[in-house]
Amino acid sequence: MAKTAIIEAHGGPEQFRLIERDVGEPGPGEIRMAHKAIGLNFIDVYQRSGLYPMALPHALGMEAAGVVEAVGDGVTHLVAGDRAAYAANPPGAYSEARVMPAAHVVKLPDAVPFDVAAAMMLKGLTTEYLFHRTTPLTAGDTVLFQAAAGGVGMIACQWARSEKITLIGTAGGAEKCQLALDRGAAHCIDYKAEDFVTKVQELTDGKGVDAVMDGVGKDTFDGSLDCLKPLGMMMSFGNASGPVPPINIGMLGQKGSLKVTRPTLFTHIADPETLRAMAERLFAKVTSADVTLRIDQRFKLDDVANAHRALEARQTTGSTVIEI
Template identity: 50%
Template sequence: MPRAITIHQPGGPEVMQWEEVTVADPGPGEVRLRQTVVGLNYIDVYQRMGKYPLDLPGVIGMEGTGVVEALGSGVDTVSVGDRVGYVMGPPGAYAEVRNYPAQRLIPLPDDIADEQAAAMMLKGLTAAYLSRRTFVVEAGQTVLFHAAAGGVGLIICQWLKQLGATVIGTVGSDDKAAIAAAHGCDHTIVYTRENFSERVMDLTDGQGVSVVYDGVGATTYEGSLACLARFGMYVSFGAASGAPPPVPVSALAAKALYLTRPGLAPHTATRELTLDIANALFDAVRGGVQVEINQRYALSDAVSAHRALESRSTTGSTILTV
């Protein structure tokens, strides 16, 4: 029988167990995937902790690559033997074998390896919609990205630089500052010891930035609003340090700010939307954006991978090999 990382109750990394699971034949519109690589993402932590509740017992995980092994009825967009990847959709990526909706699959081009795809799709499609849809970054703008040496961070900072922006990245340590600087950041701020908001105002001659991309949340939202330029946009897209508190609408008035809380699910709600941003990502990679796989774990050792991610000791992307 195939195995999967299963959780029976929400909690810390230790609730994840490597267990045999039964996988039914694929239903209508589904395929059965034999998985090769699973991408580690912060959303996996939220699922494991119960912040995004799952039916239990259940399998977490929102990103993987693999080979199509069997087709359910009505599937005509992929064939048995195809190499594919996916993001979002029903949870359940932490598995050797799983069923998945065929319409959501992303065919993998020959020049994109499985490991590279699993390391970049969820993070890179996020980078794609943040920079090309949520706030369309233009050459000459100055932008702030929090946790710049992280998974989304290393991809998007290179991409923002390609777009001609001046990129300011916050990081938790000097080592991470060096990594972020080598991946697109013009300026880095170690926000665990520096007041990032004041540094941003200094770096921008008191003007502030056009957009703040904030996946850190509780510890960064207040300073982020303070260092936005007039008419700037605060993009709250994650909560690695905890959720930001509710923001009163009146807090936006003094600088006529915009605030949004985007997610990858609506940006991958249709096959057309998904393939559109996937192609933008593949083109960005072909244009020079590097995907750094800085940590590798066996899927069966997902516990160690989660401990590393939550303790802020990872940089770039982490993959779980099946």
């Protein structure tokens, strides 16, 4: 039996219920994994609230790290006893143990602790595709990253520095801006005190940035477009402030033949070989210390509702993990 946090209806954090359920044995192509640490992400909030509807009842959670307990027929890249980690569908990480598709799970290097792995898989793999798979970015380019003191942002600041890419971040308040600067942002704009569009234009001598990485959504989308140079790429990869309203596509031409994409991690990692290549690059960044993880909040599985409340209230910085 394994303790598991489920929801039976969409809504607020009060919808969580802890149950004990039988984990069972892995079938063909599956593994059974005992979790050591679980990651908390905004996609969990979207699924709980119903922004991303799902069949209920269902356990939540998209990333975790732990130990493989058993493997089903046909699984060759993992064996019982392996340290492993994942960011994957279907949800179900908010549990002490689970059975899941093996193709979505990667072997975890000994040098990466379980809590670090749980804090970085979804956010780190997201950073990898933003910098390497969405649009060509090379040393000397300039990007704007919205919410640079958040979980993805703190990784992105370091990633940009390691790739010699100039990252301009935004954050709410001087303290959060300093966190982003300490992690490698070249500049950080306090959006509570300054208009970020005006400041970006000042910092780029009126040229704008090559790309914007925006996980905030509704509140920043229009301004983000105004920060791009002609032919620039807008990567809208999240909805922390709510979904982006429909846009008039002709407006992109008026603003300089801009490009807009709404990527998701799960498209990129659908192919197991691509997933493993992305994970190898992420692990290399971490083991070389180009990227270090800040775990600023820790909760127990019994307290997952309060973890969600803190995340939604923008009371978190860096990464948050749920410890088993």
